[in-house]
Amino acid sequence: MIEARGIHARVGAFELRDVSFTVPRGKYGVVIGPAGSGKTTLLETIAGIRPLRSGTITLDGQDTRGIPPESRRVGFVYQHGYLFPHLSVGENIGYGATSADIARETAARLGAESLLGRSVRGLSGGERQLVAIARALAARPSILLLDEPFSALDPRRRVRVRREVRTLHQEWNITVLQVTHDFTEAGLLGDVAILLDSGRVLQSGPPERVFREPASPYIAEFLGAENVLAGTVHHLRDVAPDWSPSDDDEVNDLAVRGKHAIEFRAGPLTLYTVGDAAEGTGHAVIRAEEILLSVEPHPSSARNVFRGRITEVASAGALTRVTIEVQDTPLIAALTTRSAEELGLVAGHEVWASFKAMAVHLC
Amino acid sequence: MASVIAATLASIFLLFLVTPIAELVITGGGSGLRKLTTDAELRSSLWLTLATATAAVLCGVAGGTPIAYLLARRQFRGRAILSAVLDLPLLIPHPVAGIALLLVLGRNSPVGGAALDAGIRIVGSPIGIAVAMLFVSAPLYVSGAREAFARVDPRYEAVARTLGDPPWRAFRRVSLPLSMRGLVAAAVVMWARAVSEFGAIVVITYNPKAASVLSFDRFTSFGLSEALPVAAVLAILALVPLTLLRALRYGRTAADTTGVGEG
Numbered sequence: 103m104i105e106a107r108g109i110h111a112r113v114g115a116f117e118l119r120d121v122s123f124t125v126p127r128g129k130y131g132v133v134i135g136p137a138g139s140g141k142t143t144l145l146e147t148i149a150g151i152r153p154l155r156s157g158t159i160t161l162d163g164q165d166t167r168g169i170p171p172e173s174r175r176v177g178f179v180y181q182h183g184y185l186f187p188h189l190s191v192g193e194n195i196g197y198g199a200t201s202a203d204i205a206r207e208t209a210a211r212l213g214a215e216s217l218l219g220r221s222v223r224g225l226s227g228g229e230r231q232l233v234a235i236a237r238a239l240a241a242r243p244s245i246l247l248l249d250e251p252f253s254a255l256d257p258r259r260r261v262r263v264r265r266e267v268r269t270l271h272q273e274w275n276i277t278v279l280q281v282t283h284d285f286t287e288a289g290l291l292g293d294v295a296i297l298l299d300s301g302r303v304l305q306s307g308p309p310e311r312v313f314r315e316p317a318s319p320y321i322a323e324f325l326g327a328e329n330v331l332a333g334t335v336h337h338l339r340d341v342a343p344d345w346s347p348s349d350d351d352e353v354n355d356l357a358v359r360g361k362h363a364i365e366f367r368a369g370p371l372t373l374y375t376v377g378d379a380a381e382g383t384g385h386a387v388i389r390a391e392e393i394l395l396s397v398e399p400h401p402s403s404a405r406n407v408f409r410g411r412i413t414e415v416a417s418a419g420a421l422t423r424v425t426i427e428v429q430d431t432p433l434i435a436a437l438t439t440r441s442a443e444e445l446g447l448v449a450g451h452e453v454w455a456s457f458k459a460m461a462v463h464l465c
Numbered sequence: 466m467a468s469v470i471a472a473t474l475a476s477i478f479l480l481f482l483v484t485p486i487a488e489l490v491i492t493g494g495g496s497g498l499r500k501l502t503t504d505a506e507l508r509s510s511l512w513l514t515l516a517t518a519t520a521a522v523l524c525g526v527a528g529g530t531p532i533a534y535l536l537a538r539r540q541f542r543g544r545a546i547l548s549a550v551l552d553l554p555l556l557i558p559h560p561v562a563g564i565a566l567l568l569v570l571g572r573n574s575p576v577g578g579a580a581l582d583a584g585i586r587i588v589g590s591p592i593g594i595a596v597a598m599l600f601v602s603a604p605l606y607v608s609g610a611r612e613a614f615a616r617v618d619p620r621y622e623a624v625a626r627t628l629g630d631p632p633w634r635a636f637r638r639v640s641l642p643l644s645m646r647g648l649v650a651a652a653v654v655m656w657a658r659a660v661s662e663f664g665a666i667v668v669i670t671y672n673p674k675a676a677s678v679l680s681f682d683r684f685t686s687f688g689l690s691e692a693l694p695v696a697a698v699l700a701i702l703a704l705v706p707l708t709l710l711r712a713l714r715y716g717r718t719a720a721d722t723t724g725v726g727e728g
Binding site for chain 2: 146149150151170171172174176177178180184186187188197198237238241243
């Protein structure tokens with residue numbers, strides 16, 4: 103388990119401030135943040151490489167104050183590997199291993215066995231990362247800290263190594279904290295996502311929740327939410343003329359849990375949603391993949407249906423992003439390229455965009 | 466036109482640096498090497514110089530390495546002052562360094578007196594020569610060693626710590642081997658400087674004569690013709706560390722291009 107409570111650390115002018123989060127024992131935590139947000143400093147502070155100015159770091163229930171890095175049972179993999187250049191690959195992997203057999207076994211699990219006799223100097227960037235991961239795992243840490251460890255691996259090897267690290271983490275019950283800027287990777291690997299920016303934790307929790315329910319418009323945009331609208335929140339105390347909660351089972355369920363039916367006005371657009379947001383100004387976040395497009399209006403349970411004109415169709419492989427102008431407000435929808443082709447979506451055409459009340463997150 | 470002027474100036478400068486030494490070696494080198502077989506005083510003076518310079522370097526490495534490591538790795542109050550103090554012996558005239566050492570280690574000083582009481586003579590002995598050499602040349606080692614440590618990314622050591630090494634073992638297994646080439650180069654520079662030292666040695670120990678003092682003594686007592694072979698042998702001796710340094714630097718460049726120091 104990794105438990106950080108109000109930690110402060112400083113490197114030059116940069117400061118980690120009041121960082122708190124928990125990664126339960128045997129779980130996989132993912133730290134996401136822009137460059138310079140303090141991700142590496144955070145890992146180094148947990149490892150004991152950087153001094154802690156205040157706060158507490160508890161690793162597997164043990165307060166780390168006064169415990170040096172070598173006694174924390176923490177494995178560390180830097181983005182650039184930092185393989186010892188005066189040692190062979192085999193010697194690197196065996197550096198912290200309790201036996202040569204464990205080093206060989208770990209190398210084999212990660213597909214690095216063929217590199218064992220080689221010199222570090224001749225390795226590619228991806229091979230270096232692979233060896234660095236094997237070296238950290240061969241020491242059998244109880245906690246593994248990974249600083250963008252898969253970034254230099256080629257796509258095929260990345261999938262294999264990611265899967266193997268995930269398997270070893272489960273088999274050996276290792277708690278992992280990994281830094282990444284890849285949201286897909288965060289979603290694939292993480293049990294806990296920690297959003298870091300300018301040395302502060304913006305939000306933490308299960309990745310699904312962090313992505314679906316960002317705590318602020320800044321986080322929403324940082325996480326790549328395409329539709330973030332500023333507006334005002336109004337609670338619907340009386341049933342609005344076009345609002346019928348009974349149409350939507352999920353809405354009923356939430357109402358039982360004390361949430362409100364909400365009307366959100368963003369300029370000329372009025373969205374319907376449910377939530378516990380207070381009345382007043384706020385932001386609505388709708389992920390592009392939640393918006394359905396059709397060339398004709400279809401009756402459905404979706405509470406939010408708008409007619410608009412396509413201004414841009416941008417295809418990137420199997421996915422297409424369509425921008426539509428709805429009453430001077432751009433909305434972006436994501437759909438498969440095949441769907442876009444079948445619907446004949448081109449700029450200038452009129453379409454209907456719809457999304458459920460549940461797809462609107464207020465923050 | 467500008468490049469022609471620059472090339473001419475550079476050539477004149479190069480000639481200025483090389484000509485006296487080349488002339489010295491060409492004129493006195495043969496007789497100097499012959500004298501090595503016949504001149505017992507020259508031989509013993511050279512051995513004395515080599516032995517005292519080596520002893521000075523060993524002491525410099527033992528004392529200077531921890532300081533160099535500290536300066537390269539740690540931020541602490543007074544770090545800039547410590548750096549300046551360490552460079553001081555390089556900046557003061559070397560006879561002045563000799564006088565300063567005489568004040569601290571002379572027979573009338575507390576340290577010199579205590580050493581004499583213990584049967585250790587510093588002034589006027591090979592120990593005095595080694596001490597003078599150490600004083601004037603150790604800063605070069607500390608400076609070179611500091612650079613050598615600074616070139617090694619501290620994250621190598623950090624990784625070693627997370628792999629179970631306490632600080633001393635991480636230093637021995639990682640930082641020391643990675644900076645070894647730079648440390649050896651710094652020690653060679655110190656040794657070369659120690660061998661060529663004159664000003665501080667002549668104040669603290671005129672006899673027995675180090676090679677530089679012998680060359681000066683022969684010049685003042687017998688003139689240029691007698692000083693020439695000794696001076697030429699010293700110049701040839703200087704080629705040894707120079708060659709070693711070049712070899713070390715070539716090795717480092719070759720290693721850098723193949724990935725040493727990269728992650």
